[in-house]
Amino acid sequence: MTDLTLPGLPNIHCHAFQRAMAGLAERQTDPADSFWTWRELMYRFAGRITPESQYDIACQLYAEMLESGYTGVCEFHYLHHSPDGVPYADPSAMSEAIIAAARDTGIRLSFLPVLYMCGGFDGRPLSERQRRFGHAVEDFLRLLERLRRQESDMLRVGIALHSLRAVPADALREILSAVHGQSLPIHIHIAEQVAEVEECIAVRGARPVEWLLANADVDARWTLVHATHLTVAELRSITASKAVVALCPTTEANLGDGVFPLREFLDAGGRFGIGSDSNVSVSPVEELRWLEYTQRLLARQRNIAATPSQPSVGDVLYTHALDGGRQASGFAVDAWRRDIVHLDADAAVLAGVRQEDMLDRFVFAGNRPLVREVRIGNRMVVREGRHVGAEGIAERYRRSLRTLLADG
Ligand code: NGQ
Numbered sequence: 001m002t003d004l005t006l007p008g009l010p011n012i013h014c015h016a017f018q019r020a021m022a023g024l025a026e027r028q029t030d031p032a033d034s035f036w037t038w039r040e041l042m043y044r045f046a047g048r049i050t051p052e053s054q055y056d057i058a059c060q061l062y063a064e065m066l067e068s069g070y071t072g073v074c075e076f077h078y079l080h081h082s083p084d085g086v087p088y089a090d091p092s093a094m095s096e097a098i099i100a101a102a103r104d105t106g107i108r109l110s111f112l113p114v115l116y117m118c119g120g121f122d123g124r125p126l127s128e129r130q131r132r133f134g135h136a137v138e139d140f141l142r143l144l145e146r147l148r149r150q151e152s153d154m155l156r157v158g159i160a161l162h163s164l165r166a167v168p169a170d171a172l173r174e175i176l177s178a179v180h181g182q183s184l185p186i187h188i189h190i191a192e193q194v195a196e197v198e199e200c201i202a203v204r205g206a207r208p209v210e211w212l213l214a215n216a217d218v219d220a221r222w223t224l225v226h227a228t229h230l231t232v233a234e235l236r237s238i239t240a241s242k243a244v245v246a247l248c249p250t251t252e253a254n255l256g257d258g259v260f261p262l263r264e265f266l267d268a269g270g271r272f273g274i275g276s277d278s279n280v281s282v283s284p285v286e287e288l289r290w291l292e293y294t295q296r297l298l299a300r301q302r303n304i305a306a307t308p309s310q311p312s313v314g315d316v317l318y319t320h321a322l323d324g325g326r327q328a329s330g331f332a333v334d335a336w337r338r339d340i341v342h343l344d345a346d347a348a349v350l351a352g353v354r355q356e357d358m359l360d361r362f363v364f365a366g367n368r369p370l371v372r373e374v375r376i377g378n379r380m381v382v383r384e385g386r387h388v389g390a391e392g393i394a395e396r397y398r399r400s401l402r403t404l405l406a407d408g
């Protein structure tokens with residue numbers, strides 16, 4: 001009998017609030033629409049999120065993640081203050097909304113408050129719409145302290161540096177020395193867009209990954225998000241550092257970022273995990289499939305992630321996403337062993353499945369949801385394919401969305 005259980009997969013990059021704008025940025029606003037015009041729309045949307053809507057959106061999203069087989073999420077959280085940039089009476093109100101949503105849905109949370117200080121490589125001040133993201137280093141460390149007191153077997157707290165665009169060099173050093181020697185996850189967006197690489201070269205005299213590796217002790221605590229645009233030397237130095245790369249294939253496609261050099265990276269011994277990032281898709285199957293398919297389209301070949309000794313593409317992708325994802329999450333491997341996903345033995349696409357092709361059929365055989373049951377420790381969070389609290393969560397989400405969209 002084929003065993004149809006899978007270890008729960010970590011989703012290592014997520015901005016929960018963006019789920020509520022999925023499908024709302026697909027109309028042309030300019031013939032030269034790009035990542036940067038999308039970002040303006042996203043900022044406008046971000047400006048309307050309250051602690052209450054943040055909670056409702058995150059509950060719906062996390063319930064959907066569990067239904068699709070993700071059992072943990074790294075939330076890269078930067079909507080800290082009220083829309084005009086003034087901290088809420090409780091300065092961690094927005095963070096607490098995410099933490100509560102994870103607790104109430106039962107997903108494992110690696111919470112990453114984001115340090116966001118300036119509007120570009122030249123150190124320009126935050127724009128009006130970016131003000132709610134900002135912190136001085138000292139205030140950020142205070143928030144971090146407060147959040148870390150809540151850590152538990154289902155909550156890990158780390159830090160995120162938004163990007164080299166948003167964190168000046170001296171602040172980066174200050175933060176890293178404040179967490180020196182502590183074992184906590186450190187995530188950063190890097191080298192996602194070509195314009196970002198070019199600006200980094202112009203202002204700092206080096207490419208983003210090159211600059212980071214020369215100016216920070218990047219090690220296994222680190223997750224480099226996207227890292228799309230790499231030279232061979234940068235690719236090798238990432239693998240030597242033991243850092244994980246967070247690949248977010250559906251978002252990277254949606255935003256027109258570029259294609260990550262997967263084969264070269266795997267050949268060099270690289271570690272990766274997957275992230276749903278902007279949440280245009282909430283499905284590990286779709287992320288893994290896009291990851292492989294973009295490679296095939298570029299190379300005009302098949303089965304790119306596989307090797308003669310590891311011929312199953314699904315197996316290679318899933319195993320990497322699991323190992324890299326666990327590392328990036330900051331949870332001990334033993335904690336993850338409690339997360340079990342049961343696939344639907346009655347699903348037609350799994351008929352006659354053999355153990356050695358189970359992951360290929362999971363990833364490459366269509367779009368019907370195959371997850372039947374999910375357990376995290378003793379808690380059953382998905383039963384018969386549905387999150388146990390799905391109805392009430394969806395009702396609150398619909399109400400929140402109506403208000404949000406009406407305000408627009
Ligand atoms: C974010 N998302 O922080 O949500 C970013 C856009 C930026 C992606 N990079 C903002 N995919 O990078 O400045």
Ligand code: ZN
Nearest residue numbers: 015076189277
């Ligand atoms: Zn991101």
